[in-house]
Amino acid sequence: MKEKVKKNYFKKKSFYFKDYSESEIFFNNRNTKLVKVSLNRITFLFFIFFSLILIFSIKIIYLSSYTEKNFSSGKINKNFIKERGDIIDRNGIILARNIDIYSAGVRPKLVKDKKKFLINLKIIFPDLNSNKIKKGLNSNKFFYIKKRLTEDEKTKLWLLGNKAIEFEKKQFRIYPQKNLFSHVLGQINDDNTGISGVENFFDKRLKTKELVNYSLRLTLDSNLQFLIREELINSQDDFNQIGSAALLMNVNDGEILSLISLPDYDLNKRFSINEDIYTNKITKGVYEFGSVFKTFTLAAGLESNIIESNTIFRNLENKIFCAGEEISEHDQLPKNLSAEQILIQSSNIGAIKIAQKIGINKFKNFLNSLKLFQTIDFELGEIGTPLPFRWGKCKLATASFGHGVTTTPLQLARAYAILSNGGYEIRPTILQEKIYSSEQKKEIISSKTSKIINSILRKVVANKEGTANFANIKGYDVGGKTGTALKSINGIYTKKKFNTFVSLFPISKPEYILLVILDEPKPAPQFVYEFSNGYKHKGEKRNTSGWNTVVVAGKIIEKIGPILAINNLEASNKF
Numbered sequence: 001m002k003e004k005v006k007k008n009y010f011k012k013k014s015f016y017f018k019d020y021s022e023s024e025i026f027f028n029n030r031n032t033k034l035v036k037v038s039l040n041r042i043t044f045l046f047f048i049f050f051s052l053i054l055i056f057s058i059k060i061i062y063l064s065s066y067t068e069k070n071f072s073s074g075k076i077n078k079n080f081i082k083e084r085g086d087i088i089d090r091n092g093i094i095l096a097r098n099i100d101i102y103s104a105g106v107r108p109k110l111v112k113d114k115k116k117f118l119i120n121l122k123i124i125f126p127d128l129n130s131n132k133i134k135k136g137l138n139s140n141k142f143f144y145i146k147k148r149l150t151e152d153e154k155t156k157l158w159l160l161g162n163k164a165i166e167f168e169k170k171q172f173r174i175y176p177q178k179n180l181f182s183h184v185l186g187q188i189n190d191d192n193t194g195i196s197g198v199e200n201f202f203d204k205r206l207k208t209k210e211l212v213n214y215s216l217r218l219t220l221d222s223n224l225q226f227l228i229r230e231e232l233i234n235s236q237d238d239f240n241q242i243g244s245a246a247l248l249m250n251v252n253d254g255e256i257l258s259l260i261s262l263p264d265y266d267l268n269k270r271f272s273i274n275e276d277i278y279t280n281k282i283t284k285g286v287y288e289f290g291s292v293f294k295t296f297t298l299a300a301g302l303e304s305n306i307i308e309s310n311t312i313f314r315n316l317e318n319k320i321f322c323a324g325e326e327i328s329e330h331d332q333l334p335k336n337l338s339a340e341q342i343l344i345q346s347s348n349i350g351a352i353k354i355a356q357k358i359g360i361n362k363f364k365n366f367l368n369s370l371k372l373f374q375t376i377d378f379e380l381g382e383i384g385t386p387l388p389f390r391w392g393k394c395k396l397a398t399a400s401f402g403h404g405v406t407t408t409p410l411q412l413a414r415a416y417a418i419l420s421n422g423g424y425e426i427r428p429t430i431l432q433e434k435i436y437s438s439e440q441k442k443e444i445i446s447s448k449t450s451k452i453i454n455s456i457l458r459k460v461v462a463n464k465e466g467t468a469n470f471a472n473i474k475g476y477d478v479g480g481k482t483g484t485a486l487k488s489i490n491g492i493y494t495k496k497k498f499n500t501f502v503s504l505f506p507i508s509k510p511e512y513i514l515l516v517i518l519d520e521p522k523p524a525p526q527f528v529y530e531f532s533n534g535y536k537h538k539g540e541k542r543n544t545s546g547w548n549t550v551v552v553a554g555k556i557i558e559k560i561g562p563i564l565a566i567n568n569l570e571a572s573n574k575f
Contacts, residue, residue, distance in 0.1 A: 083171055084192055085206040086215040087185060087199075090257075090432055093222045094176050096185055096199070096267075101172040102154050103147040108137045110164035117162065121145065124156045148172070175267035180225055182264040183280040184218075184380070184430065198430070200381050217432040219255040224248060227559045229260050235518070235552045238527045239543070243519035245281035246556070247409060251417035251510045254426040259283075279382075281517060282409045286384040289412060289500050290545075291467075292483035293402030294351045295453065298343050299419055300366035301354045302449045309340040309452055316349045322394040327352070330484070330544065340456045346467050346482065348401045355400035360391050363399070369444050370415040372407045379430050384408045402483060409500075413515045416502050420457075420479075420510040423450040454479060458507045467546040471503055471554040472532045476561050479507030480553070482545035487520070496520045499545040501553045505561075512564065516553040524548065 087096035111117050114137050122128055125146065136143040145165070146153070157165055173188055175181075186197015194203035202216055232244045248258040261281040279285055301307040314336045319328035333347050342350030355363055367373065375385045386407045389395065398404040414428050423445035457479030460466040467482045480503035487496040499518045504510045525539040529551070540547045 083212050084173065084188070085208075085212045087206070088215045088217050089220045089222045089225075090218065091221065091223075092215075092217075095181055095218070095220075095222075096173060096175050098171040098173055101147075101170055102149045103168040103170070104145045104149055104154075104157050105142055105166050105168065106136065106145055107142055107164050107166060108140045111137060111162075112164075117164070120160055120162075124153060142166075177222060178266045178268060179264045180222065180229065181220065182267050183261045183282075183382075184220065184259055185267060186380075186382075187267060196382065197380060201379050218430050219257060219432045220259065220430060221257045221563075223563060224560050225258045225260065227563075228258050228556050229262070229264075231552060231556045231559060232260060232262055232516075235548075235555075238524050239518060239521040239548045239552075240524075241518040241521040241548075243277060243281065244552075245285075245409060245515075245517040245519075247282050247413050247513075247515040248560070249413055249417065249428060249513050251421040251426070251504065251513050254414070254417070254428045255432070256428055256430050257512075259430065261285075280380070281519070282515075283376075283378060283380050284382040284384045284408070286386055286406050286408055287498055288402060288404065288406055288485045288488065289498075290402040290483035290485035291346045291348075291351075292412065292416075292481050292500055292502050293399065293405065294343055294346060295419065295457070295481050295502075296367060296370065296372075296415065297351050297354050297358075297363070297400045298339060298456070299445065299449055299453050300358050300363050301339065302452055303366065303445050304358060304362050306357050306362075307339050307354060309338065309456065311339045313337055313339070313342065313350055313353050316347065316353065318349070320349060320352070320397075322397050325394075327397065340459070341465075343456050343481070344459050344463055344466050351400040352397045355396050360393075360396050363396060364391055367399075370418060372411055372415055374411075376408065376411050376414070376428070378410065378428060386411070402485065409515055409517060412500075412502065413513055416504065416515075417513050418444050419450060419453050420504045420507075420513070421450070422447045454504070454507050454510065457481060457504060461503075467544075468501065468503075468550045469532060470529070470546070470550045471501070471557065473554050473557050473561070474532070476557055477506035477508055478554075478557060479504050480550075482550060484544040484546075497543055499543070499549040501545055501549040503553050503557065505557065511568070514553060514556060516549050516556065518545075518549045518552065521548045527551075 084098045086094060086098075088094055114134075117137070118130060118133055121133060122130065128145075133145070145157075149157070154167075157167075171192070173192075175185065184197055186194060186199040188194050188199050192207070194200035194206070198216070198218070199206070205211060206216060228246050228248065232246060235241070235244065243262055245261045246258065247256065247260075249256045259282050261279070263277055265278065302309065316333070316335055316337060318332070319326055321327070327348060329348055330346065333345055333350075334341075337345065337347055337350050339350075339354065341347075342354065358366075373386045373389060375383060389399070389405050391399075395404060410428060414426065417426055418424065423443055425442040425444055458477070459479075460482075461468045461472050461478050461480055468480050471478050471480055480501055483500040483502070485498045485500070486493045487498050488494070489496075497520060499521055501516050503514045503516075505512055505514070521543050523539075523541050523543045524547075525541075527539065529537040529540065529547075531537070
C-alpha cells in the first residue's frame with residue numbers, strides 16, 4: 001500500500017517528464033499535418049541559425065590568424081622595437097612602461113572597390129581626410145591610414161577583413177605620470193635607447209632580456225612628489241620666481257623620496273630639451289648658496305675644538321673690506337654674538353671671524369671631507385661639477401658665508417645629512433635595489449658636533465631672532481638654515497636672488513632633509529604672512545630666503561608630514 005501511494009505521488013508531480021505515446025502525438029489529433037509542418041519549419045530555422053553562427057565563427061578565426069600573420073611578418077615590421085622594462089616608484093606605481101601600439105596601412109593594388117573601401121574607412125574614422133586617402137589609393141604605393149590606433153579602431157579595421165589593410169605592431173614608451181618625474185626619468189630615442197635620466201643611466205639594465213620582466217624600482221614616492229611639486233607651482237603665484245626645485249631625502253640611508261626641478265615637461269611629448277631653464281637644478285645645477293654655508297663654518301670650528309657654541313665674538317663690525325670689496329651684514333645685528341648666535345641670526349661678519357680662527361687648511365679640509373667640491377657619484381648622467389676654488393685670505397672670508405664657492409644642491413643636501421645624522425657618510429640614491437657597498441658607518445664628524453649643530457639649527461627656526469620662523473610647523477620639530485645668494489651672470493653679480501632653505505625634521509632625531517630652492521623670487525606685496533604666534537603681516541619688500549623659500553618649505557612639510565609619519569609607523573610595525 002505504501003509503495004502504491006508513493007508511485008502515484010510522483011506520477012502527479014511528473015510535469016516536465018510526462019511520457020507521451022506516438023499515437024498521442026501523430027494520430028490522435030485532427031491537426032497532425034499542421035504539427036508536422038511546424039516542426040519542419042522550426043528545424044529549418046534552427047539549421048539556418050546554426051549555420052550563420054558557424055560561418056561567423058570561422059570568419060573570426062580567419063581574421064585572427066590573418067592579423068597575427070601580418071603582425072609577425074612582412075616588410076612593415078622591419079623596425080619592430082624590442083621590449084624595455086618598467087620603471088616603478090617605491091610603492092609599485094608605474095612611472096614608465098612599454099605598450100603595444102598598432103598602426104594600419106593600405107596596399108592600394110589589393111583594394112577591389114575603392115569607393116566602398118573609402119566609405120568603410122570614413123565610418124571608422126569620421127575625421128579622416130578623404131582626399132588624402134583617395135590620393136593614396138591612386139598612387140598604388142603603400143601608405144598609412146593611421147598610426148597609433150585606438151583599441152576600438154583596431155577592432156573595427158580587423159572586422160572589415162580586407163586583405164589590402166596591413167597592421168604594424170610596435171612597442172611605445174609611455175609615462176603615465178607625465179611631467180611628475182621628467183627630470184629623473186629622462187627620455188629614450190626612436191631606437192629604444194635611453195638618452196637622458198634614469199632611462200639613459202640604466203639603459204642596458206632596462207633592455208636586458210633576462211631582466212626586462214623585472215621592474216626597475218626607484219626610491220621615489222609618487223604621492224610625495226605630487227604634493228611637493230604642487231606646492232612649488234602654487235608658490236609661483238606668490239613669489240613669481242622663474243624656477244624652483246626641491247629634494248626630499250632620508251638622512252640615514254640616502255634614499256631620495258622626491259626630486260623636482262621646475263620648469264619640467266611632459267615625457268610623452270618628446271622634444272629636444274636644450275634650454276637652460278630645463279636643467280635639472282638639483283643634480284646638474286652648480287650654484288652659490290649663500291648663508292647655508294655658515295653651518296659648515298660653525299661645524300668646522302666645533303669639530304676642530306677651536307670654538308664652542310657659547311664662544312663670544314665681541315665688537316663685530318657691521319662691514320669690512322677685503323681686496324677692495326665691501327662685506328656687510330644683511331641687517332642691523334648686535335655687536336657681541338656667541339658662535340651659535342652667529343648662525344641663528346646669520347651674521348656674515350661673525351662667520352668670517354670663525355673661519356679666520358679655523359684657518360685656510362683646516363677649513364678647506366673640513367669642506368673636502370663633506371665632498372662638497374667633488375663630482376658626486378649618482379644614478380643620473382646629468383651631474384654638475386663644482387667650479388674650481390682658489391683659496392686665499394679673502395676667499396676664506398667669502399667662503400665662510402657661502403659667497404664665491406659653488407656646489408650642487410644634491411651635494412649640499414648630502415653634506416647637511418652628514419652633519420645631522422650623527423656624522424657618518426651616506427650615498428644619495430634613487431635606486432631601491434641595494435647594489436652599493438655600505439659606507440653608512442664611515443664617520444666624517446663626531447656625534448657630539450652633530451648634536452650641537454642640530455640643536456642650533458632648531459633655534460634658527462624656533463627662536464624669535466632666527467631667520468626661519470615660518471618653518472616652525474607645530475608637531476614636526478623642524479630645524480634648518482636659510483641662504484640668500486646674489487646670482488652671477490657671465491661673471492658679474494646682479495641683484496637677482498637665488499634663495500635656499502635646508503630643513504631637517506624631526507631635528508631631535510633627524511629622519512628627513514628637505515631642500516627647497518626658489519630661483520629669482522620677487523617681493524610679495526599681496527602675500528599674507530602668518531607667524532606661529534598667530535600674528536599676520538601683509539606684504540614684504542624683502543625677498544630674502546626667510547621671506548619666501550622658508551614659507552614654501554613650511555607649507556610642504558605640513559602637507560607631507562602626515563604621510564611620512566604613517567610610512568614610518570608602517571615600517572616599524574614590520575619588524
